[in-house]
Amino acid sequence: MNHLLYLLAVTTPSPSPSPVSPFGPTIIHFNFLLSTLIWTPVLMAAVLALLPNPRGRYDRTFFQIAFWTNASLLFLCLVAYNQANLFSSAAQYEENLPWLPALGIQYHLGVDGITIPLLLLGSLIGVVSVLASSAIRERVREYFVLLLLVVGSVNGVLCARDLFVLVLFWAGGILPIALLVAGWGGPGRRAAAGRFLAYGAVGTFALLAVALVLYAATGGISFDFDFLAHGLLNNRLQVVIAILVVVAAATRLPLVPLHGWARDLYAEATPGVAMLVAGIGARLGGYLLIRILVVGQHNGASLIAPFLAALAAATVLYAAFAILRSRDLRRFGAYAALVPGGVAALGISGMTSLALLGATFQLVAGGLAAALVVGATATIAERAQTRDVEVMGGLAPRMPKLSWLFVLAGFAVLGVPGFASFIAEAMTLFGSFHNQPGAVFVLSLGLGLLAVAFAFFYQRVLFGSPRPDSPGASDASLGEMWYLGLLVAMLFWWGVLPGGPKLGGSVTLFDQGIVNVINNSSADIMSGYSPGAS
Amino acid sequence: MPLILVAPLIVFAMLALGVRTRRAAANLAQLAPLSALVGVGLATWARLQKPEPYDGSYEWLNIGTAFSGPAQFQTYIVDIGIRITHLTSILMLCALAISFAVLAWSRVGARGEPSPARYYALLTLLLTSTLGVVASTDLSVLYVFWGAAAAASYLLLSNSWADEASTLGARLALAVPFGSDLALLAGIALLYSRYGQLNLDQLIPQLHGVAGAGPKALATAGILLFAGAAGRLGLFPFHGWLTRASTASAGAHAAVQGLWALMAAGLLYKVLPILAASNTVNPWPLRVVAVTAAVSAVALPLLGLAGMDARRALTAAGIGVSALAVLGFARPLAVAPAAVLLAATALARVGLILAAGSLAAGMRSPLVSEMGEGLRRMPLSLLALPLAAAGLAGAVGAVAGDKLLHWWWVAAYALGLGLGMLALFRVYFLAAHGPLPRRRGFDPNRVRAAPNEVAVPPLLLAAIAVLISIALYSTRFQGYFDRLPHQRPAFAFLALWVGAPLAGALLAAGLFLAARALGGRLTAGAAFAWEGGSGLARRALDRGLVAPFTALIALLEDRALAGGESRLGRAVGDGARILHRRVPLLPVALGVAVVVVVVAGLAAPGVYR
The missing domain is CATH 1.20.5 (Single alpha-helices involved in coiled-coils or other helix-helix interfaces)
Structure with a gap:
């Protein structure tokens, strides 16, 4: 009994600011919200791994368990999103337990306005990813175990307030993704998985180096973000840290020239895995830049900003030209999925408050757009029974629903008005112009080229004359319509009502508005970067 | 007032999501301009005698982005502002007239369009976007509608995907103006980066009063904004996307060029204070406006004279004459009349293209060399051509005026008008009075007059353009839009402005008769x-x-x-x-130990600080 009491006393988290719901008392109030988000998928993965499954008898049950696990996470994230306190820039839903006190490592979790929308995105993409994996027939148990582990690690990265814990979750997600690609991917799956592992290792080592250098430079006391962010480091060291963070982020976001894995992984993985990685896995790179670089290393971030802006512009330009020469539909989707990351990186390098707000929003909107374009191209390639653009042609009459979804995906990546990505891109470009006008121009030029490339592809794949030698094609099933439609709906919702639906112009209804939630902490962080402030 | 924008948007959604048959789509699409007409009509009626505009504002984004630094960068506010002034009323009414005409024409003229629901939905979206651009008071909202119109234009021009030529034209329509749209975006971004403000009501009063925003930035922003408008107007060297689009359906082609001219008029009118403000210390922005317009006014009619594609020639000549209206924007006192003139030319250009589309459909060829005897066989369609030409050229002189004109402005006006009319009337004479050659698979005797649904809309649009042109000669009508005193041009100039187009038409007639x-x-x-x-x-x-x-x-x-x-x-x-x-083992262990020591030493606080 005493042991139990001791355990309870130890595991009770320290008090945290109580989030206030905009429409009354909190719906759900418990102190383990973030741990639940991280460990539920891991626990369910363990359960799935241990359940007996004679001759694949319970394959469908595994799918359902994975779906409902992700759906409940989505529900919890919606609650967290809705109950977020818009008047506090402090970490919310905080949990803080000592883990390795001698090394200053704590199990410290917490979220703020930047993290909550990304958590929401992650859980939404989790649901979409499971739905997109309904066609998996081989080693179903193993597939969903790995998928749930990825979801858990992504949530861990987002919730961690301790850099060491973050590094662990960051590294923990790489192997399951690589195994998912190697086990269930297309013909080039082994190379794709190998590349992802290699780039992941480079990124993890860079991140680990950041953690160790920061830890050492601040006196070797703690890995806690709040502590590390207040360390007084000289500019040279800040630049070194900034370069390492950019390398780690560039391997994940990804940015040219560290994008090699993305081309293969998005083209070879199953639609579910590709959407999971493009939708949220890759966004973690941008999150890392904001969380470590922008928040903590003010001068380092400012000094390295032109370099980051150049990488961002080069990424978008590169993607546009690569699409123009691509003859593989899934590679087209892979290159298009690079674009939102480039735009977000430009916003981060813009170093103005609006640009950073736009970049954070772009991480969310771009995640949806990237998942949509990767998912749409993968589904079309499956339904058309080929990925070769030379063989495709005139698919629109045979798959009208998928064709429209593909067109909408292109619009979402380009940032056509009406989509959330438009608002995010507009904020990013307007905000970045002050400090990075050249990069803004080059990136916009890349977007223009991308528009031409999209038009070229649409004409060739969807609307051109049907080719007699192309294999038979069929339209999207109801399930495929559901998960792709869900992404489109979210893009429209946040595109039309980024500030939430309002009654009488002031009172928000059931949605607080994504820009308000993001801004709840970003305004505090980004004030230091507003023009003329420094 | 939101009815003006929301109702067409709802119709667009219904068309895009629920309608399949051509007849249902055509009927439903009529609801969009009709419902908007109710809103615009009521607002116009309410403000007919009152100088104050009709204002409405709806909050879209209102976020505090920072707690320190200059005050203008601490918030990011975007309101969907709608303003209906006398000028925006006439621009909106012109947009609705174009929309009605194109929809009516398309009932018969666009029967061959694949996916009619998509075609009508995109026409509706283009109309909604035009109304949005004309009415909005915030540059970012304006860009939202601008972007939506750009997407709608591209999809509309490429509606016939299976046709290779049409697709090529559509791709050009996507790529070329994207550059100018980019310039517009850069201009807006530059303004935001200096002023932290995109609402024109708040931006314009502080153009000279914000630290860090010098005349150089203002001039650059002005030129970029103008480039945005010039690209969509099709001024030289951005004309290719409009002239090449002649391979698309005539309805789509006409709607795109007419509605974009109105949007450009709205944009230029709104941002002209920015160009004018920079002009006090840096004359380049207005010079760029004038030179681009003058070069376009001369070069594009010349392009209209080259080649035999009727719609291409008419498009080029039409842009040339519209460029003369743009020249009016370079004179601050003539801005509002210039915007009205641009609207009149937009109506006339749509009339020209629809009429040319009818002629091409009737005579089974888009080439003017294969047209003829039009006056006898398709009189209504053909009469729209000279009437629209009169609407195009008629009021240019009224806006050109006579004061403060440089000699090269006079030359540009005269030459532009003359060449424009030469190009337009070349098409008219060949199609109306030339012989209709017999071709393989084509019997001239089977050419019949176009049905009224196709023949009347261009004629009506041309007539409205002529009426506006005549009205523009009234100084009271000009003053109604800007409440400024206007003067009638001197008789000598008036004679020049009327004589130059007449000379062009006569030259075309002479060439047709004597040296065909x-x-x-x-x-x-x-x-x-x-x-x-x-x-x-x-x-x-x-x-x-x-x-x-x-x-x-x-x-x-x-x-x-x-x-x-x-x-x-x-x-x-x-x-x-x-x-x-x-x-x-030993060397490796030693090596690892050395690395660890070096890393630990480097990482120790004393080394760094």
């Missing part, structure tokens, strides 16, 4: 030269820009990246193989 063969040869030669030049430019662009970049990407993708990865892979593999070998 020579004219034909000249036209063919000019077209050959132009096509050759365009082809060379295209190839140069392809070889000079696209090919090197694509080669560079190929080099990066296939060699550098793959090579680097494989080297890395080999290194990792070699490293892994070491583990299988028997390695000397």
Whole structure:
């Protein structure tokens, strides 16, 4: 009994600011919200791994368990999103337990306005990813175990307030993704998985180096973000840290020239895995830049900003030209999925408050757009029974629903008005112009080229004359319509009502508005970067 | 007032999501301009005698982005502001007239369009976007509608995907104005980066009062904003996307050029204070406006004279005369009349294209060399051409005025009007009075007058353009839009403004009667030269820009990246193989220890600080 009491006393988290719901008392109030988000998928993965499954008898049950696990996470994230306190820039839903006190490592979790929308995105993409994996027939148990582990690690990265814990979750997600690609991917799956592992290792080592250098430079006391962010480091060291963070982020976001894995992984993985990685896995790179670089290393971030802006512009330009020469539909989707990351990186390098707000929003909107374009191209390639653009042609009459979804995906990546990505891109470009006008121009030029490339592809794949030698094609099933439609709906919702639906112009209804939630902490962080402030 | 924008948007959604048949789509699409007309009509009626505009504002984004730094960058506010002034009323009414005419024409004229629901939905979206651009008071909201209109235009022009020529034209319609849209975006971004404000009501009063926003930035922003408008108007050198789009359906082509002219008029009117404000210290923005307009006014009618494609020639000539209206924007006192003139030219241009579309459908050829006897066989469609020409050229003189004109402005007006009319009437004379040649599979005797649904809308639009042109000669009508005193031009100038287009028309008649063969040869030669030049430019662009970049990407993708990865892979593999070998433990342990010591030493606080 005493042991139990001791355990309870130890595991009770320290008090945290109580989030206030905009429409009354909190719906759900418990102190383990973030741990639940991280460990539920891991626990369910363990359960799935241990359940007996004679001759694949319970394959469908595994799918359902994975779906409902992700759906409940989505529900919890919606609650967290809705109950977020818009008047506090402090970490919310905080949990803080000592883990390795001698090394200053704590199990410290917490979220703020930047993290909550990304958590929401992650859980939404989790649901979409499971739905997109309904066609998996081989080693179903193993597939969903790995998928749930990825979801858990992504949530861990987002919730961690301790850099060491973050590094662990960051590294923990790489192997399951690589195994998912190697086990269930297309013909080039082994190379794709190998590349992802290699780039992941480079990124993890860079991140680990950041953690160790920061830890050492601040006196070797703690890995806690709040502590590390207040360390007084000289500019040279800040630049070194900034370069390492950019390398780690560039391997994940990804940015040219560290994008090699993305081309293969998005083209070879199953639609579910590709959407999971493009939708949220890759966004973690941008999150890392904001969380470590922008928040903590003010001068380092400012000094390295032109370099980051150049990488961002080069990424978008590169993607546009690569699409123009691509003859593989899934590679087209892979290159298009690079674009939102480039735009977000430009916003981060813009170093103005609006640009950073736009970049954070772009991480969310771009995640949806990237998942949509990767998912749409993968589904079309499956339904058309080929990925070769030379063989495709005139698919629109045979798959009208998928064709429209593909067109909408292109619009979402380009940032056509009406989509959330438009608002995010507009904020990013307007905000970045002050400090990075050249990069803004080059990136916009890349977007223009991308528009031409999209038009070229649409004409060739969807609307051109049907080719007699192309294999038979069929339209999207109801399930495929559901998960792709869900992404489109979210893009429209946040595109039309980024500030939430309002009654009488002031009172928000059931949605607080994504820009308000993001801004709840970003305004505090980004004030230091507003023009003329420094 | 939101009815003006929301109702057409709802119709668009219904068309895009729920309608399948052509008849239902055509009927439903009529609801969009009809419902907007109710809103615009009521607002116009309410403000007919009152100078104050009708204002409405709806909050879209209101976020505090920072707690320190200059006050203007601490918030980011975007309100969907709608303002209906006397000028925006007439621009909106013109947009609705164009929309009604194109929809009516399309009931018969666009029967062959694939996916009619998509066609009508995109027409509705284009109308909604036009109304949004004209009414909005915030530059970012304006850009939202601008972007939506750009997407709608591209999709509309490429509606006939299966047609290779149409698709090529549509791709050009996507790529060329995207550059100018980019310039507009850059202009808006530049303004925001200096003023932290995009609401025109709040931006314009502080153009000279914000620290850090110098005349250079203002002038650059002004030129970029103008480039945005010029691209969508099709001014030289951005004209290719409109002239090449003649391969698309005539309804789509007409709607795109008419509605974009109105949007450009709205944009130029709104941002002209920015250009004018920079003009006090830096005259370049207004100079750029004037020179671009003057060059377009002369060059594009010349392009209209080259080649035999009727719609292409009419489009080029129409843009040329519209450019003369843009020239009016370079004179601050003539801005509002210039915007009205641009609206009148938009109506006339739509009339021209729809009429040319009817003629091409009736005579089974888009080439003017294969048209003829139009006055006898298709009189209503053909009469729209001279009427629209009168609407185009009629009021240019009223806006040109006579004061403060440089000699080269006078020359540009006179030459532009003359050449424009020469190009327009060349098409008219060949189609109306030329012989209708017999061709393979085509019997001239089977050419019949177009049905009224097709023949009447262009005629009506041309008539409205003529009425507006006549009204523009009234100084009271001009003053109604800007509440400024206007003067009628002197008789000598008036004679010049009327004489120049007449001279152009007479020259066309003379050439048609006396030297048709020579004219034909000249036209063919000019077209050959132009096509050759365009082809060379295209190839140069392809070889000079696209090919090197694509080669560079190929080099990066296939060699550098793959090579680097494989080297890395080999290194990792070699490293892994070491583990299988028997390695000397002591040196390795010593080496690792040294690395650890060095890292620890470097990481120690004393080393860094």
